Amino acid sequence: MDFKYTEEQEVMRAVARKFSEKEIAPVAGEYDEKDEFPWEIVHKLHEVGLLTIGVPEEYGGPGLDPITQALIAEELAFGDAGLSTTVVASNLLAANPVLVGGNDDQKRRFYNVMNEGKLAAFCLTEPGSGSDAASLSTSARREGDYYILNGTKQFITNAGVADIFTVFATTDKSLRHKGVIAFMVDAHTPGITIGKKENKMGIRTSDTCQISFEDVKVPITNRLGEEGEGWTICMKSLDISRPFIAAMAVGIAQAAYEAAVNYAKERAAFGKPIATFQAVQFMLADMAIEIEASRLLVHKACYLREQGQPFTQMASFAKAFAGDTGMKVTTDAVQIFGGYGYIKDYPVEKYMRDAKIMQIYEGTNQIQRVVIASNILR
CATH class of the missing domain: 2.40.110.10 (Butyryl-CoA Dehydrogenase, subunit A, domain 2)
Known part of the structure; x- marks a missing residue:
């Protein structure tokens, strides 16, 4: 077992985090308020090579391994879950039926569209x-x-x-x-x-x-x-994509957690920062535990897939646990911010709204538990 990221993974993660912090996070609230699709940012994602993360090398893409893809999905969601959803839904979901069931000609035609910066x-x-x-x-x-x-x-x-x-x-x-x-x-x-x-x-x-x-x-x-054969193609496609939904949930939770930590250090009550109160400390500790556990489940699901081992159950583990974690962590972040957390001037209410879908799309977390129970009892 090796928990150390490769040099390429570290580089791609850093590129995605820098892009999130510089290009996405500063304008995410404005796009959210306008309910507007951010074409300008999508074009920039293509320019830096983050819009085609699912394209195999033999079809003109970067040929990234699943863990690297998950790291990028997480870091983009750190900036904005909507934009990360756009990339993941295009590269790591819509492309999966072609990856699973397509012939060489179909893959070439499909991935050529993606390489042009289209969705x-x-x-x-x-x-x-x-x-x-x-x-x-x-x-x-x-x-x-x-x-x-x-x-x-x-x-x-x-x-x-x-x-x-x-x-x-x-x-x-x-x-x-x-x-x-x-x-x-x-x-x-x-x-x-x-x-x-x-x-x-x-x-x-x-x-x-x-x-x-x-x-x-x-x-x-x-x-x-x-x-x-469509049903088999569909189920295999969803298995592949679920860890990336989980990775996005981790990204949202990480952003909410970091905001809560910073706020708890700055906000004073009864003459001292609220971070000194055990009630707040325990909330932050639980956030950190659940985020790290979620990330490890994501990476194990990706690792099993890369090794050619069965990963359906682990993908459902990751999606269900990380989806629930995203909702819990963002809710607690709003709680730590108190009344300010309920106001749109602060980012945590958006994180909470964004997190909810992670428990719903790509198979609800209840469906994930059906899949898990089926595997347990088979």
């Missing part, structure tokens, strides 16, 4: 199917060398800003998971309509919209894997 979106959730993903209704009907897609996807990250989608549909809803099929879809294909941007509680710099498909023609050459 991708993962299209699974629907208005009537969230946790029960096998019940999706978007249909795929074969007509010669094309599939015709019809249906609606809901709560899709990057929907309104992406140039390419990975889409899951069904050839026969009655077959449930056995009928699922996966595709790469050009976001500008006729018949695709993007709904209004959702007015979210947190991660407001992230673009989230509904997508409608009406008789959308997709070439058979854009099908990922064979018919009926």
Whole structure:
């Protein structure tokens, strides 16, 4: 066992932290208040090589290992969870079906789009199917060398800003998971309509919209894997991405923790800093413990994947524990700030709003516990 980061990991982590502190954190509150997508920062992310962290080296990317990717996701979330969500959803989620089920030509086409600084979106959730993903209704009907897609996807990250989608549909809803099929879809294909941007509680710099498909023609050459393999591709894709959601939760928690420590040292009550009170000290100690435990779970899940070992359960461990930690740490940070923590002039209320989604998207933390229990009892 070796807990020491490699030189490359240290460098990439430092680059991401510096970018977060210099380019993201100073304007994150303003973008959050305006509910505006930060294209300027996204372009800068591409310039410094942080927008293509999931692209393999053989397809023109940096070829980063999973732990390095997790470190970058954490540090970007330290600056703003919405921006980190944009990068992770594009590179480390939407790209996963192509990574898992795509052939060489499909990978080359998909990653070429990413290398141009464009974004991708993962299209699974629907208005009537969230946790029960096998019940999706978007249909795929074969007509010669094309599939015709019809249906609606809901709560899709990057929907309104992406140039390419990975889409899951069904050839026969009655077959449930056995009928699922996966595709790469050009976001500008006729018949695709993007709904209004959702007015979210947190991660407001992230673009989230509904997508409608009406008789959308997709070439058979854009099908990922064979018919009926879509469900396996989907589940493997989510396994890969979950540690990175956990890493973002760690980044939010780390930012809230550092803000709380600094505030506790400066804020005086009864003639001395509140950091001298044991009640506050215990809260800070618990924050530090839970953040470090979360980070270690993230890194173990990434390590197991890199070693080619089973990592599904560890990915769920990381996602559930870190997601809960993010919510608890940010809530306690608001508590330490007291009345000021409830005011938007201070950053911790935003951290708390951003943290909540970490318990919900990419499989709720309750679903993670279903996955974990299934593995325990199998």
